[in-house]
Amino acid sequence: MTPTLQVFLIVSAALFSIGLLAALSRRHAIFILIGIEMMLAAANLNFIAFWRFNPPPKQPIGVMIALFAIAIAAAEAAVGLALVIAVYRHYRTTNVDQLDQLKG
């Protein structure tokens, strides 16, 4: 079976939904980060899939965008984890339900 664009889009949509679900439902800040990473991965997959199935992909644009996105995601994860650690040191918890200091 040759994979079609639809297959990739379905996989990426599934990945996105799983990531969103994780980000919305988990209470642990690190799991929320993981969920966000999964959504990013889904977006990357879309980039590559659209690039791959478009007329002759001479230049690896889609892959390059994905690579940049991965690099940025890595930086984001580093910042996010540092934030989680800082928050943990301050509040002694990473449960986002309890982190509501910004309440209006």
Added chain:
Amino acid sequence: MSWVVDYLWMIPAVPLAASLVILSLSNARRKNAAALAVIGQVVALALSVLAFAATLQVPGLRAVRNFTWFTFGEQTLRLGFVLDPLAAAMLAMITLVGLCIFVFSIGYMAEDKNFTRFFAYLSFFSGAMLGLVIANSLLLLFVFWELVGLASYLLIGFWIEKPSAAAAAKKAFITTRIGDMGFFLGVLWLYGRSGTLLFYDGGNGCLENGGLAMLGASATFIALLIFCGAAGKSGQFPLHVWLPDAMEGPTPVSALIHAATMVAAGVFLVARVYPLFSSGAINGVTSSLTVVVWIGVTTALMAALIAIAQEDIKRILAYSTVSQLGLMMVSLGVGGVAAGIMHLLAHGFFKALLFLGAGSVIHGCHGEQDIRKMGGLRGIMPVTFVTYAIGMMALSGVPLFFSGGWTKEEILHATAHWPRSHAPYYLMLAGVVLTALYMTRQIIYVFFGNRRAAAERAHESPRVMSMPLIVLALCAIFFSVVLTPAWPWLHAYLTGEPVRFEIARLLQPMLFISLAVVGAGIGVGIWIYRKAGVPDRDRPAGIDPLEYAQPGLFRFLAKKMWIDEFYDRSIIAFSWICARFSDWMDRYFWDGLVRGFGAIGQVFGTVTTSVDERGINAGVDETTAGTRGLGRLMSAAHSGQIQTYLGAIAIGMLALLLLYAWLA
């Protein structure tokens, strides 16, 4: 039989799959975990034997299966698997030794609470190591190389609650990473020059004439960079420091990973990419090979010297491993590739045997590892004693009956004919004497003399532990059948030449030389240590005879020549200073800058405030009152729960999508 090559990928895949399944098991299912791991290993062994049989049918067989991993623009990256005598011999050795160690671990780890995790890691290691051996691409090899590094890290730090184990795991990981950095640069350079990372590809691979022609003079530098990785993995000077510390892991791990297989991966790597090292050789000598020889000589001698003054039974064996790996590197460097690989295989068997024997001793002595506290175990642990003695004689290189003797002889033979210098040959002879000496010392301390503290309540190990010892001891002896110069079957198999039986070749001068040096080593050992465990004249029992005679020298060796301390004071201190400096820059310089800008803003703010308060304040008050009312209304929506916000965003996005779909 060449259909085997199509299924070669299954050899690493089976243990890896077993490892995944075991990881998903609960901690209580110990029997299932052990059974799965052993079954995975048996399947891998069976497949390896099939692959081995395939290489027997066609002398010098080299079958490859390459496939495209991915295409990037117009570049394709291809990986592949290769089956040749080198890979097949390694496969057979790794799976056989691995199986023995898996079985031994069932007994050794019986009381550990993380039993299932242990077998998952062990299987994972086995799969990664087998994949490393059959990789036909430097990149694929590198991937598996890092995976075995990870397995090693996980297993050294298996008893993570012990701080020393955690530190040793970190040290091993970081030290090998230094070498791997060089390795990776070599990989990149090689790809840049030759455009392929496949070893063999119908004449176009990077180890074949097509690829080598494109490298030119850079082959030397690429080979040296790759050797950095090999030196890190195989514990060669100056990156050897992690290997003795790695003994913090459980003993079966030391046997499998840090003696028999993974640390030999560096030697294997050099043998695998040997054409890179030897390209452009004049009279069999290249500058990269010369570096390999001298690093090997330094490592072999230094480690053998340090081993003499160690007290921990496993640490002695660890330094002995470092020393033997140095010996193999020397052999590869002087051109004796087959001899080096033969020693690697033989060493795999008898060093695994010695480590398992040490494990059995430690198990029997209830976790005691200090050889000065043992003694007289000969009568209590007869099976362990006999098998250990066989391993000791094989390691010392006693000729005729023990595998290590023949391979050492062959290495000495190759070293003696190195055209550049004779120094490595004499230094290696000294190394052989030292090996026999420290092994004699160890065996006298552990098995002879009077029973000391830890030997009082010692017991022989259960059958599940002694059976692997017996199997490995038999391997250490009968393996020599295919090594003798009278019928050098293994040598011929590795080089792809026909083999002849000629009894006369048995008696060559090297046999007598090695008989003499090994005899000297053991003799001197017995003479020095004959009363090692008992008080003697004014020497107390806890003091080593050598320490009594030469306290300064002994201290120098016992402290491992202060290499760790040197690294602490130089490289680690340097990076610590760098870190402190960055910290200081961040804290005071950049922070000061930011604070400065903040102060400017503050001044500006004060000015504007006064203008504001006196000028426009009253008019705005009314507006703010209204805004506040509105804000109070809105603030209900701002719960502070980020997940509520995220959910709102998701719903908004969905609504936009629906709107878009409706409009379109």
